Amino acid sequence: MKVTPDQLTIISWVLPHTEATKFENRKQTFYPSERWARARWYGEEVNIKLRKHVVITLKEAGFDGVAPMLSPLWSKKKTLWSESNVSERYGFSSPWSERHAAYTSGLGTFGLCDGLITPKGKAMRCGSVIVNIKIPPTKKLYNDHHAYCLFFSKGTCGKCIQRCPAGAITEKGHNKGKCKKHLQISDNYMKSNFGFEGRFGCGLCQTNVPCESKIPKENDTSCKPLFE
Numbered sequence: 001m002k003v004t005p006d007q008l009t010i011i012s013w014v015l016p017h018t019e020a021t022k023f024e025n026r027k028q029t030f031y032p033s034e035r036w037a038r039a040r041w042y043g044e045e046v047n048i049k050l051r052k053h054v055v056i057t058l059k060e061a062g063f064d065g066v067a068p069m070l071s072p073l074w075s076k077k078k079t080l081w082s083e084s085n086v087s088e089r090y091g092f093s094s095p096w097s098e099r100h101a102a103y104t105s106g107l108g109t110f111g112l113c114d115g116l117i118t119p120k121g122k123a124m125r126c127g128s129v130i131v132n133i134k135i136p137p138t139k140k141l142y143n144d145h146h147a148y149c150l151f152f153s154k155g156t157c158g159k160c161i162q163r164c165p166a167g168a169i170t171e172k173g174h175n176k177g178k179c180k181k182h183l184q185i186s187d188n189y190m191k192s193n194f195g196f197e198g199r200f201g202c203g204l205c206q207t208n209v210p211c212e213s214k215i216p217k218e219n220d221t222s223c224k225p226l227f228e
């Protein structure tokens, strides 16, 4: 079935981490807390089920939908457009990004660390489906893809630079290669210390930063407390 873009809508959502999960990771300085690691790994399994549930529910209502992240056409690529067009600038990329879908859908803008800063903050997971239904789009409250990041909008903050144990965040942005290496070290730590083979722990740049749980206001570079 052929469709045109105007026949399609992206439904995008944000699932914030709980306060207890964020609280535990705030205190970490190198490895993720166990609660964060489990929430990141098993929480994403829930997110996968949610994508499937939304597609099935839409189908039952008579609409065709697809969760791009679950499509066999999705894969992580070292190149941006084709095998012969290696992207030095973007490193690992993919044909669909949940954060970019959320940005396009009006849910938030990117921070210095590449995380998406939403009204519920940056410590979250997001998901999406595309469906052949026409729904009026959510109004975007920003004109710039970095609007909510204090580093870009006010020239302040930069706290995610200090939070990253791998030196993967600088004033030039997020180095995906350095980040990936640290994630691999964290994976091994999680396996040895928490007893499960999860991946993509860390999240230190998502916690104990001003944009962790909110869109930071001008001059508000404060973070939530580390102790109760």
Ligand code: SF4
Pocket (backbone or CB within 6 Å): 110, 111, 112, 113, 148, 149, 150, 151, 152, 156, 157, 158, 159, 160, 161, 209, 210, 211, 216
């Ligand atoms: S911690 Fe500061 S510099 Fe980093 S993404 Fe958040 S607002 Fe931007």
Ligand code: SF4
Pocket (backbone or CB within 6 Å): 113, 163, 164, 165, 166, 167, 168, 169, 174, 178, 179, 180, 182, 183, 201, 202, 203, 204, 205, 206
């Ligand atoms: S996920 Fe961890 S290693 Fe990667 S940029 Fe954030 S703090 Fe650094």
